[in-house]
Amino acid sequence: MQAYLEPIIIGILIILLILFISVWLWVWQPKQRLLLAATCCAVGGTLMIGVHYFIMHQTDLYGTWLYEVLQIWRTESYAWSIGIVVSIMGLLITIAVEKIINYYRPPRTVTIGESRRALFKKIGIAVPAVTIGGSSVVAFDGQYRIEVTHHELAFPRLPQYLHNYRLAQISDVHIGPCIDLQEFDRIMDYVLTEKPQRLLITGDLIDTLEWLPNLCERINQLVSQFPDGIDYILGNHEHFRDVTRVTRALRNTSMRVLINENYQLNKDVSIDDRPVYLAGVDYNMNRNRIACRQEMMEQALAGIPDDAFVLLMAHHPEFFTEAMERNIPMTFSGHTHGGQINVLGVNVVPIGTPYVKGMYVHGTSCCYVNRGSGHWWPIRINCPREISVFTFRSQ
Secondary structure, eight states: OOTTTHHHHHHHHHHHHHHHHHHHHHHHOOSOHHHHHHHHHHHHHHHHHHHHHHHHHHHHHTTSHHHHHHHHHHHHHHHHHHHHHHHHHHHHHHHHHHHHHHHHSOOSSHHHHHHHHHHHHHHHHHHHHHHHHHHHHHHHHHHHOEEEEEEEEEETTOOGGGTTOEEEEEOOOOBTTTBOHHHHHHHHHHHHHTOOSEEEEESOOBSOGGGHHHHHHHHHHHHTTSTTOEEEEOOHHHHHHOHHHHHHHHHTSSSEEOSSEEEESOSSOOTTSOOEEEEEOOOOOOSSHHHHHHHHHHHHTTTOOTTOEEEEEOSSGGGHHHHHHTTOSEEEEOSSGGGSBEETTEESSOOSSSOOSEEEEETTEEEEEOOOSSOSSOOOBSOOEEEEEEEEEEO
């Protein structure tokens, strides 16, 4: 989390906390209003102070008992914040319903009025309990649950090099406040269990740059465990933090970093076979998005023969449009986190792209959008973190 953003976020949370307390006391109308308001402020304020301290000192605290406590604290603070937002909406609806009922069906007796008031007071207790409690369950599930998905990719005229070839993809790990190095190790344990020949990392690998040296050490240890190594591209968060620092550090590891470039995977190709190339594009930070994407694609594909089978790594799935135009068989993407909150098949969070998660097929071109192997915000509903494993088959 960038330093200049944190005070803004905490300020918003404080405003939401005050609004929540005001609306809640309006609905419930308990006798000890001041005591309850003070208690809520104390709990909410303590959570905010705790998560602020955790983020500011995370790398220093790593490995201590206090770190483990603050990890739980951090996740609960995210749950508290989303629970407050949902509670406010629920309580406002409760107030509106009560006003409408009293307007159209005013109580005929004092007893009926008191009963009705008692009902809404109970609702005033139930709404925060359900929303904040439910948010806690969702936050801890979203923080720790990882799903390994398996996919078969069948293509006509598949090069011999890719027959039964197995590769894994992770994306949007976001090593930082929510995903630490220990959790990164857990992700890699899942990946290595699948025994892929190659690992693709499609951007947004790290947020907290204090952990960059330790991450580079881990990557150097991991590369040899994949027969064909690890390939990586940049995401928007590397640009947000310090793209020059990240690129320099990761290029000094044994991992291949592709920034609008490509290389051939099968060096010895027979006359009747096809060459296989892996290309990677940078993240598009330019407002003139289409023209910039076109330019990046031209650079990334430069020198690739027309008959080559191309695998494309693109952090943002919007590059699938350019991939389709060029008949690129397979694009690996991420960025969207799958929307993170999916209710009845509908993504609650607007993504800004039609390619949200999973496989998309258009003609001879396919694109897979990974849901994110990590995140910077742990609230996930029907959209767990993902490690994708692909096996190529001849069609």
